[in-house]
Amino acid sequence: xxxxxxxxxxxxxxxxxxxxxxxxxxxxxxxxxxxxxxxxxxxxxxxxxxxxxxxxxxxxxxxxxxxxxxxxxxxxxxxxxxxxxxxxxxxxxxxxxxxxxxxxxxxxxxxxxxxxxxxxxxxxxxxxxxxxxxxxxxxxxxxxxxxxxxxxxxxxxxxxxxxxxxxxxxxxxxxxxxxxxxxxxxxxxxxxxxxxxxxxxxxxxxxxxxxxxxxxxxxxxxxxxxxxxxxxxxxxxxxxxxxxxxxxxxxxxxxxxxxxxxxxxxxxxxxxxxxxxxxxxxxxxxxxxxxxxxxxxxxxxxxxxxxxxxxxxxxxxxxxxxxxxxxxxxxxxxxxxxxxxxxxxxxxxxxxxxxxxxxxxxxxxxxxxxxxxxxxxxxxxxxxxxxxxxxxxxxxxxxxxxxxxxxxxxxxxxxxxxxxxxxxxxxxxxxxxxxxxxxxxxxxxxxxxxxxxxxxxxxxxxxxxxxxxxxxxxxxxxxxxxxx
Numbered sequence: 001x002x003x004x005x006x007x008x009x010x011x012x013x014x015x016x017x018x019x020x021x022x023x024x025x026x027x028x029x030x031x032x033x034x035x036x037x038x039x040x041x042x043x044x045x046x047x048x049x050x051x052x053x054x055x056x057x058x059x060x061x062x063x064x065x066x067x068x069x070x071x072x073x074x075x076x077x078x079x080x081x082x083x084x085x086x087x088x089x090x091x092x093x094x095x096x097x098x099x100x101x102x103x104x105x106x107x108x109x110x111x112x113x114x115x116x117x118x119x120x121x122x123x124x125x126x127x128x129x130x131x132x133x134x135x136x137x138x139x140x141x142x143x144x145x146x147x148x149x150x151x152x153x154x155x156x157x158x159x160x161x162x163x164x165x166x167x168x169x170x171x172x173x174x175x176x177x178x179x180x181x182x183x184x185x186x187x188x189x190x191x192x193x194x195x196x197x198x199x200x201x202x203x204x205x206x207x208x209x210x211x212x213x214x215x216x217x218x219x220x221x222x223x224x225x226x227x228x229x230x231x232x233x234x235x236x237x238x239x240x241x242x243x244x245x246x247x248x249x250x251x252x253x254x255x256x257x258x259x260x261x262x263x264x265x266x267x268x269x270x271x272x273x274x275x276x277x278x279x280x281x282x283x284x285x286x287x288x289x290x291x292x293x294x295x296x297x298x299x300x301x302x303x304x305x306x307x308x309x310x311x312x313x314x315x316x317x318x319x320x321x322x323x324x325x326x327x328x329x330x331x332x333x334x335x336x337x338x339x340x341x342x343x344x345x346x347x348x349x350x351x352x353x354x355x356x357x358x359x360x361x362x363x364x365x366x367x368x369x370x371x372x373x374x375x376x377x378x379x380x381x382x383x384x385x386x387x388x389x390x391x392x393x394x395x396x397x398x399x400x401x402x403x404x405x406x407x408x409x410x411x412x413x414x415x416x417x418x419x420x421x422x423x424x425x426x427x428x429x430x431x432x433x434x435x436x437x438x439x440x441x442x443x444x445x446x447x448x449x450x451x452x453x454x455x456x457x458x459x460x461x462x463x464x465x466x467x468x469x470x471x472x473x474x475x476x477x478x479x480x481x482x483x484x
Contacts, residue, residue, distance in 0.1 A: 025043065025044055026041045026042060026043055026044055027041065027042055027043075027044045027089040027090070027094055027095070027096055027098075028040070028041045028096040028097060029041075029042060029089070029094065029098055029099070029100055030097070030098070030099045030100070031055055031059065031075070031099075031100045031101075031102060032099065032100070032101045032102065033055075033059035033060060033063065033102045034059075034060070034063070034102070035059075035060060036059050036060060038055070038058045038059060040055075040058070042089060043088070043089075044088055044089050044090040045088045045090055045091075046088050047085060047086050047087060047088055048075060048083060048084075048085045048086075048087065048088070048089075048092075049085040049086060052073065052075070052085065055075075055102065056073065056102075059102060063102075071104070071105040071106050072104075072105045073102050073103065073104060073105065074102075074103055074104075074105050074108060075100045075101070075102060075103075076100065076101050076103055076108060076109050077098065077099070077100060077101070078099070078101065078109065079109070079111055080111070081108075081111070082103075082105075082108060083100070138191075142191060142192060142195050145192075145195050145196075145199075146195050146198065146199070149176070149195075149196075149198075149199030149202065150199075150202065152172070152199075152203075153169075153199070153202040153203055153205075153206055156168055156169050156172075156203070156206050157206060157210070160217050161214075161215070161216070161217060162210040162211070162212070162213030162214045162215065162216055162217070163210075163214040163215060165206065165207070165210035165213075166207045166208075166210040166211050166214060169203045169204070169206040169207035169210065170203070170204075170207040172199075172200075172203040173200045173201075173203035173204040173207060173236075173240060174200075176196045176197070176199045176200035176203065177196075177197065177200040177240065177243060177244065177247060179196050180192075180193040180194075180196035180197040180200065180244065180247050180248065181193070181247035183196060184247055184248050184249050185247075185249070190248055190249065190250075193247065193248045193249075194244075194248055194255065197240075197244030197245075197247065197248055197256070198244075198255065200240050200243075200244060201237055201240045201241055201244060201259055204233075204236040204237055204239070204240040205233045205236060205237050206233075207233075207236055208229075208232040208233035208234070208235060208236030208237065209229040209230070209232060209233040210229075211229075211232045212226070212228040212229050212232055213229070227270045227273045227274050227280065227283075228270070228274070230266060230267075230269075230270040231267055231270035231271055231274070233266075234263040234264070234266040234267035234270060235263070235267055237259055237260075237262075237263040238259075238260050238263035238264050238267065241256045241257075241259040241260040241263060242256070242260060244256055245257075245260075253341075253345075254341045254342070254344060254345035254348075255345070257342065257345035257346065257349065258345045258346075258348040258349040258352070259349070260349070261345075261346060261349030261350065261353075262348075262349040262350075262352040262353050265287055265290065265291060265349075265350070265353040266353055266356065268283075268287055268290075269283045269284055269286075269287040269353070269356075269357065270283070271283075272286055272287070278473065279473075280360060280364070281360060281361060281364035281366075281369050281472055281473075282472065282473040282474075284356075284357040284360040284361050284364075284369075284472075285357070285361060285369065285372060285468075285469045285472040285473055286469065286473075287353060287357050288354060288357040288358065288361065288372070288376055288469070289465055289466065289469045291350045291353055291354045291357070292354075292376060292379065292380075292462070292465060294346075294350055295347070295350050295354075295380075295383065295396070296383075298343055298346045298347060298350070299343060301342075301346060302339045302340075302342035302343040302346060303339050305338075305339070305342045306335045306336070306338040306339035306342055307335050307338075308335050308336070308339055340389065343389070343392055344389065344391050344392050344395065347392050347395040347396055348395045351395045351396060351398060351399040352399075354376075354380070354399040354403075355398070355399040355402045355403065358373045358376060358377060358399060358402060358403030358406060358407075359402065359403070359406050361373040361403075361407075361472065362403065362406035362407040362409070362410045363406070363410050364472070366472075366474075368468060368471035368472045368474075369472045370407050370410060370411060371468055371471075372465070372468040372469065372471070372472050373403050373404075373406065373407045374403070374404065374407045375461050375464055375465065375468060376400075376403060376465065377399075377400040377401070377402075377403035377404040377407065378400065378404070378457075378461060379400075379458060379461040379462060379465070380396055380397065380399055380400030380403070381397060381400040381401075381404075382454055382457060382458040382461070383396055383458065384396040384397040384400070385454065408423055408427075411423065
């Protein structure tokens with residue numbers, strides 16, 4: 001049987017109107033079967049797996065049952081591997097007029113041999129996934145723009161005088177912000193606008209940190225990392241992060257959210273540390289507790305920011321009939337993607353501030369700050385196991401790793417040789433356990449009691465945070481002194 005259709009039939013479409021062949025909605029294909037040939041126009045975005053039964057019906061009614069003897073059928077282009085059945089013709093790169101061959105799964109067409117070595121080498125090079133593309137050239141130059149601005153941000157403090165540094169950095173931040181607005185609004189280049197806005201935020205940080213040092217050199221020591229400098233820098237970063245998000249318009253906003261969240265929390269920590277009754281370690285302890293509590297509420301906050309509202313469970317028969325209209329799939333998926341991006345941004349912002357607070361606590365005198373840093377670090381490590389996204393899990397895990405490393409470093413710096421030896425031996429043992437976990441845990445389902453033990457440990461550590469925060473603030477010693 002050999003059939004060919006002069007006017008291709010459109011498969012998988014319903015209704016009175018059919019998309020035009022060649023308009024990008026359908027793809028005209030010629031398919032060769034074992035004994036026949038058909039020419040059809042198929043929807044460009046319907047997976048081949050959904051179209052294959054129709055192909056078999058047109059090529060021969062007996063082919064469907066015959067496929068059971070050899071594992072089914074596959075579609076191939078001549079000399080190429082079988083096509084992915086989960087993708088449509090558009091995703092597979094098929095064009096109008098392409099020819100496909102229906103072959104048994106266990107008797108596929110062999111790859112084409114090359115009679116010319118140069119042709120084979122050219123084909124192999126052209127099929128590389130890492131081939132340079134025009135889009136990569138654009139990304140390269142945008143990366144160079146970001147690297148140049150970052151280098152300029154690092155060079156500005158070398159001007160010395162705080163007033164000059166603040167003036168130059170402030171002007172540069174404003175110029176870059178105006179450039180970002182022009183790039184986004186006039187040119188429609190949001191990626192370039194994001195890079196320029198990031199540079200503006202960097203210059204705003206330097207300008208803010210230099211404001212308290214007007215009339216003095218910015219290179220005289222730790223003045224740039226003092227509480228007033230951090231407070232001023234955090235306020236400037238928060239303002240420029242909001243302005244940067246506004247000038248970029250619709251587009252990626254995760255970086256701006258992370259910058260704004262970390263800046264606001266850093267400003268709160270710096271402001272608290274300026275109070276004599278609280279101090280640096282007290283401010284770090286309070287903000288660390290706040291970041292931990294916010295971390296538990298991040299999914300809820302992200303869902304509200306993305307406009308996802310989960311209705312309460314119905315309790316009466318009347319409530320079962322309320323709000324039963326289906327939600328548009330595209331709208332739900334877009335909001336879900338935005339909520340996921342917000343979760344990542346919030347965790348990154350909280351992680352930056354959390355790492356800073358843990359560092360301050362680890363190097364603060366007394367047993368309470370170091371203990372709080374260790375407990376919070378372990379709590380973060382346990383919390384990251386609940387997250388599915390790799391970026392979100394890393395954003396929560398890394399502050400815990402930084403806090404634990406800083407705490408152990410501070411303990412070894414203040415301890416004797418015996419304590420340092422014990423820490424080194426313990427670290428080697430932990431490294432061995434981690435390697436064993438890398439060999440055993442991937443792909444293995446743990447018994448339920450391990451998860452229950454981790455839940456109990458996480459709950460216990462979370463309960464101990466508040467008493468340790470009060471101890472890090474020296475509240476207990478002050479109460480004892482006042483009582484005595």
